[in-house]
Amino acid sequence: MNTFIHYHTLDLRVHDSPSIDISHSPNNNSTHFLPIYIFDSRQLDLSNLPNSTIKSPLPISNKSSENQVKETDLEYEPKKTRCSPLSRLSGFHRTSPYRLKFLLEAVYGLRESYRNSGSDLLIAFGKPEKILPKLIEALTEKQGKIEGLYAQREYSLEEISNYRRVQNSLKQKGSKLEFTFNDSKTLIPPQHLPFKPETKTPDVYTEFRKKVEGLGIGLNEMLLPPLQTAEIDDNDHLKIKVNDGELKPFPNINLKEIDLNEGDGGFVLEGDELDKIEGLYMKLVKPLIDNPPKVGGWSKEIQIENELPKLNNRSAIPFTGSEISGLQRINDYIGKEVCSGWKGGDKAKKYKETRNGLLGEGFSTKFSTWLSLGSLSPKTIGWRVGQLLEDQGRDKEVYKNVYWILFELLWRDYFQYTVLKTSLTDSYNNKKTIKNDEIHPNSSLFNPDGFSSQISTYPQELRPNPSDWNKSNLNDTNDPARRWCEGKTGVPFIDANMRELIETGWMSNRGRQNVASFLTKDLYCDWRIGAEFFEMHLIDYDTCSNWGNWQYQAGVGNDSRSSRQFNPIKQANDYDENNEFVKTWLPEIRDIDEQYIQTPWLTNDKSKFNDYPSEPVVELPSWKKHYPNQAPTRNRYGKDGKPKGKGKAKGNGNKGPKGGQNTNNIDV
Numbered sequence: 001m002n003t004f005i006h007y008h009t010l011d012l013r014v015h016d017s018p019s020i021d022i023s024h025s026p027n028n029n030s031t032h033f034l035p036i037y038i039f040d041s042r043q044l045d046l047s048n049l050p051n052s053t054i055k056s057p058l059p060i061s062n063k064s065s066e067n068q069v070k071e072t073d074l075e076y077e078p079k080k081t082r083c084s085p086l087s088r089l090s091g092f093h094r095t096s097p098y099r100l101k102f103l104l105e106a107v108y109g110l111r112e113s114y115r116n117s118g119s120d121l122l123i124a125f126g127k128p129e130k131i132l133p134k135l136i137e138a139l140t141e142k143q144g145k146i147e148g149l150y151a152q153r154e155y156s157l158e159e160i161s162n163y164r165r166v167q168n169s170l171k172q173k174g175s176k177l178e179f180t181f182n183d184s185k186t187l188i189p190p191q192h193l194p195f196k197p198e199t200k201t202p203d204v205y206t207e208f209r210k211k212v213e214g215l216g217i218g219l220n221e222m223l224l225p226p227l228q229t230a231e232i233d234d235n236d237h238l239k240i241k242v243n244d245g246e247l248k249p250f251p252n253i254n255l256k257e258i259d260l261n262e263g264d265g266g267f268v269l270e271g272d273e274l275d276k277i278e279g280l281y282m283k284l285v286k287p288l289i290d291n292p293p294k295v296g297g298w299s300k301e302i303q304i305e306n307e308l309p310k311l312n313n314r315s316a317i318p319f320t321g322s323e324i325s326g327l328q329r330i331n332d333y334i335g336k337e338v339c340s341g342w343k344g345g346d347k348a349k350k351y352k353e354t355r356n357g358l359l360g361e362g363f364s365t366k367f368s369t370w371l372s373l374g375s376l377s378p379k380t381i382g383w384r385v386g387q388l389l390e391d392q393g394r395d396k397e398v399y400k401n402v403y404w405i406l407f408e409l410l411w412r413d414y415f416q417y418t419v420l421k422t423s424l425t426d427s428y429n430n431k432k433t434i435k436n437d438e439i440h441p442n443s444s445l446f447n448p449d450g451f452s453s454q455i456s457t458y459p460q461e462l463r464p465n466p467s468d469w470n471k472s473n474l475n476d477t478n479d480p481a482r483r484w485c486e487g488k489t490g491v492p493f494i495d496a497n498m499r500e501l502i503e504t505g506w507m508s509n510r511g512r513q514n515v516a517s518f519l520t521k522d523l524y525c526d527w528r529i530g531a532e533f534f535e536m537h538l539i540d541y542d543t544c545s546n547w548g549n550w551q552y553q554a555g556v557g558n559d560s561r562s563s564r565q566f567n568p569i570k571q572a573n574d575y576d577e578n579n580e581f582v583k584t585w586l587p588e589i590r591d592i593d594e595q596y597i598q599t600p601w602l603t604n605d606k607s608k609f610n611d612y613p614s615e616p617v618v619e620l621p622s623w624k625k626h627y628p629n630q631a632p633t634r635n636r637y638g639k640d641g642k643p644k645g646k647g648k649a650k651g652n653g654n655k656g657p658k659g660g661q662n663t664n665n666i667d668v
């Protein structure tokens with residue numbers, strides 16, 4: 001037996017799979033293919049699973065107090081390391097019940113694809129550095145060989161550290177086996193970039209984009225075809241496709257004979273109850289339900305029943321997590337070639353015009369939800385976009401709209417490569433090292449002053465000073481940051497977005513920009529509270545995109561020109577012209593006088609406020625010119641966010657509660 005192991009991390013798919021491709025190429029000597037996924041106890045509370053000896057990081061648990069975290073247990077001490085199911089600064093859960101559901105759907109979907117193809121997915125729980133070496137040891141014991149240990153290359157520290165821990169542990173056990181990484185995380189793989197991303201990723205996105213787009217003669221050079229390793233069959237099942245037609249068999253291993261449970265090491269999925277997604281979900285969600293976050297709570301739809309939680313019927317993401325659902329979304333949004341021509345794609349053809357929308361599933365692609373877990377590969381999306389563009393010939397309008405999807409996917413690549421460039425540097429000591437077994441606490445991705453601290457060209461006077469920020473006390477129900485989290489700032493456009501996040505695990509890009517600006521520039525709070533809150537809830541949470549975008553909005557990213565301050569009243573006027581979005585998510589103020597829905601504190605009649613705050617947590621002078629009955633400002637901006645006329649938005653000298661963060665904030 002010669003086993004090819006693929007360790008699935010954030011690549012929960014079988015289509016466009018380099019490992020399936022390589023392991024089934026004619027010169028590969030493997031006889032068996034073993035795909036494995038590990039639920040990591042650093043990310044999820046696994047204490048409620050049968051067989052688990054893992055301690056709960058949560059203060060109250062359904063398990064006995066012996067099984068709870070002790071102060072001395074550094075690994076779970078949330079303040080010192082990100083390697084915990086609780087966040088470092090605010091102690092938020094790192095995963096919400098919705099995110100958990102989406103993850104489980106992706107993992108079980110992956111297993112189904114393997115099973116449809118005559119194989120299986122090994123699902124284990126615990127610490128990868130304990131589980132993988134044990135497994136490898138067991139596989140080699142009876143003169144078996146390991147052809148290779150494969151995984152997707154990641155760019156964020158926690159993921160890199162995970163691989164390093166496994167590698168170290170293998171070394172300690174005397175194994176010479178090393179990871180082979182594939183570069184399928186990004187649309188443009190690192191080797192195809194015209195610069196070394198680890199040192200030369202430009203500090204400004206536009207420069208990055210221009211360099212990437214200048215790769216060659218347009219799309220053909222930029223968009224490479226995905227690997228044809230799976231296809232959807234006539235019964236809507238995803239099946240693996242390999243050269244000679246047969247997927248190499250799953251190795252014959254008796255998991256019961258392998259003691260994965262070394263210390264609090266790990267264990268595998270056993271028993272009918274856990275074999276079903278609902279069974280595992282109930283076990284994993286219980287600690288979350290028993291310990292709802294003190295700030296904001298969980299969606300009202302989340303209850304423990306013997307089924308997965310229903311999605312809110314107002315949700316912009318009526319989707320399930322899983323590769324097949326992602327692939328179907330591509331078919332729906334971008335369309336595909338069929339014998340009679342191109343089928344579908346109407347949404348993509350309007351993408352640039354609609355992408356700033358707030359309600360419904362069609363205004364933007366929603367691909368981020370599947371991209372975050374690797375259930376869709378960016379290459380697959382890019383390739384399909386290229387095909388649609390080719391099909392549409394020279395139609396300029398279509399080109400402008402459809403091409404913009406690539407423009408946005410390049411933003412995603414940009415954040416991955418920026419993190420690669422900056423995060424491996426200890427921003428305080430400027431050493432290009434991180435310890436092998438933990439996240440470097442000084443990684444600038446998680447530091448208050450962010451990437452800006454590492455960029456020599458970032459003007460000193462624009463650098464934020466974290467010591468000036470307002471201190472937050474999230475235990476105080478009146479604390480501005482807490483009111484922000486809970487959607488109770490009294491500014492409806494902000495609150496509606498935050499309620500949508502809690503209720504569905506989703507928020508539009510327009511919403512994310514606005515609420516981030518509000519927390520950091522209007523309330524002048526530490527941006528990391530927002531980043532951690534998003535991490536807890538967003539079902540499309542991606543370390544690089546989330547923390548990178550938060551830095552960008554907070555003005556601590558690497559681009560000193562990014563210090564824009566969104567004016568929530570103006571934004572509401574521009575993007576929620578009919579107040580539909582606010583009325584959807586804030587039913588309590590639905591009945592107040594229509595003209596005051598975005599500025600309820602201005603109405604004299606407070607009788608229809610229900611529990612909604614009668615005064616906003618902050619009111620900035622720059623908002624006033626956008627109040628009702630002021631000179632008309634509605635729709636001065638087009639749906640693409642650009643001014644309709646020639647004039648640009650002018651700086652308004654907003655100072656914010658503490659005198660303003662940057663001197664050049666622009667009001668948008």
Ligand SMILES: Cc1cc2nc3c(=O)[nH]c(=O)nc-3n(C[C@H](O)[C@H](O)[C@H](O)COP(=O)(O)OP(=O)(O)OC[C@H]3O[C@@H](n4cnc5c(N)ncnc54)[C@H](O)[C@@H]3O)c2cc1C
Pocket residue numbers: 355364365366367368369371372405408409410411412413415507508509510512513516534538540541542543545546547549550553
């Ligand atoms: C404060 C803040 C936090 C964010 N956190 C995340 C996050 O955790 N995960 C995440 O995927 N995106 C994040 N974004 C980026 C962006 O909001 C989402 O990618 C986008 O809203 C996802 O919706 P969509 O797939 O319909 O996007 P579309 O508009 O359809 O865009 C297509 C794809 O391009 C990529 N993309 C678009 N905008 C961005 C961007 N600004 N940065 C990086 N990639 C982008 C996404 O992969 C997206 O799926 C964040 C943005 C902000 C302002």
